[in-house]
Amino acid sequence: MRAFAELLDSLVYTRSRNAKLRRIAAYLRATPDPDRGWAMAALTGGLDLPAVKPALIRALVEARVDPVLFALSRDFVGDSAETVALLWPAPQDGRGEPMRLAEVVDTLASVSRSGAPAALAAMLDRMDAGERFALLKLATGALRVGISARLAKTALAQAFALDVDAVEELWHGLAPPYAPLFAWAEGRGARPAAEDVPVFRPFMLAHPLEDEAGVSLAEYAAEWKWDGIRAQIVRAGGETRLYSRAGDDITRSFPEVAAAFAAQGVLDGELLVRGEAQGDAARGAAGSFNALQQRLGRKSVPARMLAEYSAFVRLYDILFDGAEDLRALPWAERRARLEAFAARLDPARFDVSALIEAPGFDALAELRAGARDAAIEGVMLKRRDSPYVAGRRAGLWYKWKRDPLTADCVLLYAQRGSGKRSSFYSDYTFGAWTANGELLPVGKAYFGFTDEELKWLDRFVRQHTVNRFGPVREVEKVLVLEVAFDSIHESKRHKSGLAMRFPRISRIRTDKPAAEADTIAALRLLAN
CATH class of the missing domain: 2.40.50.140 (Nucleic acid-binding proteins)
Incomplete structure (x- = not known):
């Protein structure tokens, strides 16, 4: 637990992205299983420890420290976990044996709601301030140390000379603490298999369009940039999952979309909700992002909300058609395959993002300037011969957002x-x-x-x-x-x-x- 606490502390005070990558990589190389696997789960948001809530922590500290002192200290420090870590009184009989991260996770994962206060207090008594801070952040799932899931996976790839996209594709087919992944990374085991598992594939992203010089509409297709949630719909092994741009599984927030996708494949699109008709039919079917927010982050969606904020996906691209990987094909060919694939889907839940016909950039700029539809952010420009590649690649896709x-x-x-x-x-x-x-x-x-x-x-x-x-x-x-x-x-x-x-x-x-x-x-x- 000490090493994990030191890692978090160093990440909080490190601004450089490369320095953060080096610190995480060094920790992963030096730390044994399963601690490093649980650390990666924590850094990527893969831990679910429901027994500990912020109210429980407040009750624990207020039973040991003057509540007024705690409130004033919390206001000054600005972070509850840091305040509790600093104020928690040291036990009179000293601390026991140091705890490993795996021991902490096992305890938090197995404890009941009623047993959580005693278990958490006992662990806090065994730790110093740095470890207490790490424990509380871990328990509440609010690390907030300036690390994205993608950056943590990049650090793992760099630590063991792996391809980060390969790590990303395997990630959702594995469970913490990822022992098979580390065995492969260190050459002690074969590459984990992800066949017949609905795993996440990294999204292709766009560069902001800063100068249209050199971008010809003869070489680039234009379509609307929709203001929803970028989503990947994956079906394999008889199971469908929806992933956000960050690779988070959001299936439970949009169960009606997952239920309507029964064809094996992987599609890229924008999650939207239905809105009142505005303008032409292609745009009018989508509601504002404010309406979509009603659905975000929910582990279960009530029937009333399913009806009032009915979700659908406006499709952009196709990565797999059945088991066939299409990512190396040019965009124009993938677009034709996408339209054919989408024709087999429920039109109430899936449609294809329409292309924008414009004779030139002046006309396209005029259309973009007038696009104040609630669900449109701007225009996308996609090179017609571009493959589907992870991340941002210069010259392939551009986003041309409307002026604020x-x-x-x-x-x-x-x-x-x-x-x-x-x-x-x-x-x-x-x-x-x-x-x-x-x-x-x-x-x-x-x-x-x-x-x-x-x-x-x-x-x-x-x-x-x-x-x-x-x-x-x-x-x-x-x-x-x-x-x-x-x-x-x-x-x-x-x-x-x-x-x-x-x-x-x-x-x-x-x-x-x-x-x-x-x-x-x-x-x-x-x-x-």
Whole structure:
């Protein structure tokens, strides 16, 4: 457990991607099975330890430490796990034998909800502050150490001179702690087999289009870039799974889509939900991302939600047709195979993303500029002779996102960040004016500004606070922020009736009086 704690601690304070890769690789080479396998499961989100919840941890620490002291410390530190790790009192009889990571995982995986408090307290008593921090992060599944699942798998591949795409393809056919994978990596065993298992294949990604010079519509096909969730639908061995772009299994969140896919193969597309008709039929069938969010992260979906937010997939590409691997074929041939494959699928759950016919880039740019449909992000450009290759390859696929919308909003509330930002008020809630002269929140943003602007905003919050609600401060309604966002939608969940998609702070408008900020009515026009 000590080595895993040191790894997490080093990753928290390491910004360089290459340095993170080296640290993870060194840990994997030096750590024996099964500890390193459980570490990889934790870093890639593959651990499910349901017995420990944040409320349980709070109850444990408040039974040993003054609750007021804990609350004040949590507010200052900005992270519950770090606060508990530092405040937890050392046992009077000293710590017992050091724990291995595998022992911790076995205990957390087997303990009942009723037995979890005693088991967790006993483990915390045996650890120092660093190990306690790692244990609590592990138990709650909230590592947040700046590591994506893909980066962790890349580190494993580099540690043992493997191809990361080969690791990715095998990953979902294996279970933690991945002993066969490490045996293969170290030359002690054969490559694990993934036949007849619905495993994930890495997605092909696009570069942003920064200059259309050299990109001809004779060589590139254009289609809409849909604003949903990139998904891979895989059927093999009589089982269907849906994977997100990160390789997460999202089948349980969209069971009706999985149930409708009965043909063996692997398809690439965009998960969307049905919306009211807007514009032409191809675009009007898709609802906004705000509607899709109602379905995300659910382990079970109630019947009412299945009916109200009915999901479907707009298909982009085909990787496998039955057992035949099509990824080496040019895009034009795969497109024909995709259309033939899709013709056999339920049209209520699957359709093919339409191509955009335009005589040239000027006409395409005009179509893109006018694409303010709730479910469209912009345009994709795909080289007609491109194979389907993992990751981003220069010159093959481009994404040409529409320009963001902007609005001038008034800063209402600020909250401290977490991790490196725990000392700064870096999460900002902003609002717009109603017809009655009231400010209502329309969004929240925590990026888009520079480090210097963050320091300026933090100072402003501290100097203009009018009320406090735990870690949140209400400020004087005098500062205007120019907010950029991809789209804005009607929302029943918010008092203003609106929700922004990907809001970020683009400018601090010290030159503009708060009374001249935008109105709810003006933002509603953008939504409509």
